[in-house]
């Protein structure tokens with residue numbers, strides 16, 4: 001451990017030395033070549049995950065060292081100018097990475113919107129098209145049954161009852177897939193509706209406690225719904241829990257939500273995106289939350305339940321308690 005720390009300190013000192021030497025070369029009239037070194041140093045710093053604060057203070061020290069030798073005010077201005085140019089070039093890889101990150105977030109948002117459209121389409125197809133097909137099956141059965149003797153008609157009645165059950169379940173699933181209450185009444189009522197269905201199917205009590213009443217933007221509400229949906233599905237599928245608690249509250253301008261179960265838990269560090277994993281649910285949750293600038297923490301250990309903690313900044317969130325529609 002100590003060796004690793006020592007190596008890191010050494011690497012940092014080497015970097016600083018090289019930064020100073022490249023800056024001095026540029027200030028002495030090094031031109032394009034020295035500027036190229038600035039860019040390479042910026043790339044290296046990014047690769048070594050040096051923070052912006054670290055880079056700023058390193059530059060500050062280098063600049064002080066540089067201007068200390070200035071013999072006149074004119075030279076001082078030239079040196080300051082050169083050091084600003086050098087620093088800007090060195091930081092350009094950071095700028096590019098930042099833009100790349102913004103582009104990736106934008107792409108992620110668009111992907112989620114497309115996904116949401118697709119989910120809506122499937123929900124309508126299940127609801128309307130499958131519903132119409134079932135009506136056609138009902139009619140065809142009634143037709144056949146009418147030609148049969150009465151005792152055999154009773155058997156058809158049983159088939160009709162089963163078909164009604166199928167229809168009821170399809171309706172329920174299609175509503176849960178994309179509940180209209182999500183648009184009409186918001187994410188908390190939509191989650192209550194979802195939890196009610198899962199709770200009955202999985203015989204798992206789900207307790208919801210929320211003091212957040214205002215409406216959030218459609219994207220944030222859909223994200224919250226999708227994450228809670230996956231968390232509840234996981235709790236029902238994997239946790240063998242006897243209770244689940246969902247809590248939502250606000251801390252200043254941050255919306256907080258926790259989904260906790262008292263089930264068997266799992267090694268949440270082992271299901272990190274880099275580790276060898278089977279499911280996509282937790283990855284998709286992280287991607288959805290980062291697309292809206294929020295964070296997700298998973299606390300779980302074998303035998304001690306699971307808690308997902310969401311934090312979503314609401315700055316700039318268009319909040320309207322009477323909002324209708326997405």
Ligand SMILES: Nc1ncnc2c1ncn2[C@@H]1O[C@H](COP(=O)(O)OP(=O)(O)O)[C@@H](O)[C@H]1O
Pocket residue numbers: 234235237238239261263264265266271278279280281282283306
């Ligand atoms: N609430 C939970 N309780 C216990 N294990 C869980 C829970 N949530 C997730 N897991 C574990 O994490 C794994 C990954 O979950 P996920 O990414 O949603 O994929 P999937 O549900 O398709 O397996 C699950 O297979 C399960 O082993």
Ligand SMILES: [Mg+2]
Pocket residue numbers: 230233234279281282
């Ligand atoms: Mg899952």
